[in-house]
Amino acid sequence: xxPTFALAAMALCLLAAPGRDAVAVExxxxxxxxxxxxxxxxxxxxxxxxxxxAFLVHEYNPTFYILRQSGCTNFEKPFLYLLLGTKExxxxxxxxxxxxxxxxxxxxxxRHSQRQRTPVLSLLVVHSHGHGxxxxxxxxxxxxxxxxxxxxxxxxxxxxxAIKNWPRQIAQHDLGDRVLDIVPIPGHEAASIAIYDRRTGxxxxxxxxxxxxxxxxxxxxxxxxVGRLVEFTATREVVHxxxxxxxxxxxxxxxxxxxxxxxxxxxxxxxxxxxxxxxxDALRQMGGGVIRRSFRDFxxxxxxx
Ligand SMILES: [Zn+2]
Ligand SMILES: [Zn+2]
Numbered sequence: 001x002x003p004t005f006a007l008a009a010m011a012l013c014l015l016a017a018p019g020r021d022a023v024a025v026e027x028x029x030x031x032x033x034x035x036x037x038x039x040x041x042x043x044x045x046x047x048x049x050x051x052x053x054a055f056l057v058h059e060y061n062p063t064f065y066i067l068r069q070s071g072c073t074n075f076e077k078p079f080l081y082l083l084l085g086t087k088e089x090x091x092x093x094x095x096x097x098x099x100x101x102x103x104x105x106x107x108x109x110x111r112h113s114q115r116q117r118t119p120v121l122s123l124l125v126v127h128s129h130g131h132g133x134x135x136x137x138x139x140x141x142x143x144x145x146x147x148x149x150x151x152x153x154x155x156x157x158x159x160x161x162a163i164k165n166w167p168r169q170i171a172q173h174d175l176g177d178r179v180l181d182i183v184p185i186p187g188h189e190a191a192s193i194a195i196y197d198r199r200t201g202x203x204x205x206x207x208x209x210x211x212x213x214x215x216x217x218x219x220x221x222x223x224x225x226v227g228r229l230v231e232f233t234a235t236r237e238v239v240h241x242x243x244x245x246x247x248x249x250x251x252x253x254x255x256x257x258x259x260x261x262x263x264x265x266x267x268x269x270x271x272x273x274x275x276x277x278x279x280x281d282a283l284r285q286m287g288g289g290v291i292r293r294s295f296r297d298f299x300x301x302x303x304x305x
Contacts, residue, residue, distance in 0.1 A: 085175025128206025210243020
């Protein structure tokens with residue numbers, strides 16, 4: 001209960017600070033990144049699916065949205081991210097089967113354009129990786145006027161981001177006053193990438209690092225990719241490491257069984273660079289292969305076991 005209380009206290013402080021919105025976006029003095037606020041929970045109050053929206057939408061700050069697909073529509077309950085630049089918006093992942101995210105994205109882009117008094121941003125869609133629980137909305141989103149959907153394959157990503165030396169080269173993409181670093185991290189899946197948002201200091205890691213079961217398909221690639229993330233983050237401010245699922249509970253070392261749709265006691269979404277170091281250390285101890293082993297906030301799990 002203590003972390004929850006601490007978060008609650010922090011949120012109240014932000015709300016209570018005079019002359020400051022709950023969502024503070026001015027650069028933090030110490031870090032120079034735009035701040036944002038994460039919610040207390042990502043789960044509906046009750047398991048009743050009658051009134052649950054298909055996507056829970058959270059405004060981390062006015063140009064950074066986090067969407068969580070409801071367990072009522074798919075047990076995978078993936079997280080999607082919408083980042084807004086001045087020229088373009090980026091949607092990371094399109095959700096699992098059972099719900100359509102395009103109306104939600106359209107509404108958010110419309111609202112942003114009204115707030116900013118600017119034309120509706122065109123949409124770029126990329127994926128944390130190619131698994132079906134992150135790509136199910138592709139066909140739907142490609143119907144959106146002006147939307148570009150980059151296929152979730154290493155070839156398509158390398159071509160779009162002009163990466164000549166996949167996966168060892170890190171690319172940049174500018175959404176307009178918002179530069180992203182694209183870090184190839186195959187291992188969970190061949191087209192896995194991490195995306196670092198310089199404006200918020202947030203690292204999006206898909207299914208490679210999150211509070212849950214880290215399924216490893218290719219051990220050698222995975223080890224190298226985690227090393228790449230550790231090296232990349234060594235010289236950057238990492239405010240949050242945000243993945244694409246939550247499967248762990250708030251109880252250390254304990255996860256919800258696969259297929260759980262309602263997780264009232266789930267782990268927080270956010271991890272940090274320390275988790276990357278812990279994961280790298282764990283992989284080193286496994287000596288090049290990957291064996292199934294639980295840690296406080298995640299489990300390393302060879303795919304198919
Ligand atoms: Zn996956
Ligand atoms: Zn997934």
